[in-house]
Amino acid sequence: KQTIYNQLTEKKRTGRRSFTVLIDPDKVDGTKIDQLVSLSIDAKVDYFFVGGSLVISNYLDQCIQHIKSACNIPVILFPGAPSQVSKYADALLYLSLISGRNPELLIGQHVISAPFVKQSGLEIMPTGYMVIDGGAPTTVSYISNASPIPSDKNEIAMCTAMAGEMLGMKLIYMDSGSGAKRSVTETMIEKVATHIEAPLIVGGGISDPEKAYRNCKSGADIIVVGNAIEKDTSLIKEMSNAVHSVPVLI
């Protein structure tokens, strides 16, 4: 069986970008999920990320089961905490907050949850998670108790991503935080993308299709959008089309 990671590297090799819809289990009910799923099928969305910095409800398993029963789009966990693991998903972004210096989020929580994560049987994708300053404190920057990378420090971002990759991380995720005022700059994306081989995920504050398109042109392989879609679901199709219209570079 082809793993999701193999699919991602194959897409990267052939220059095809992916569009991902982020679903926060706290913000959706059954009806909303049905609506998002049907729009996402129609828009040819590549993946769902499910999770968030704060998942308050006990609704994660149910939310994922609901998505899985309605479509074949892979569901990838994007956990804000070790408790956000569900065996019903297809894969797990195994995040280490490499932009921060909080040992709990670099390795501590991983040690505590390791047996549980392994037992889940999920495809584990080690991910170097980099929070980039988004102009104002976001939930992730507050909760992580770690400074984000300043938005204009492209070299720091580049060296952090390179170090993460050499430590064995298979994906790099640059995130300016959900609802960020400023999303990651194109110059920073380009700087990071040209120095790593791993697929590059970019998200946080992406609110229009043009931005999604330009991020891909700058080197992002996977674009993640949550907030903007919650406000206007018609953006699912526009964003997905924009990401998929980026010329394939070989």
Ligand code: 1GP
């Ligand atoms: C946040 O990258 C995601 O972790 C998505 O952010 O909700 O701002 O689209 P938005």
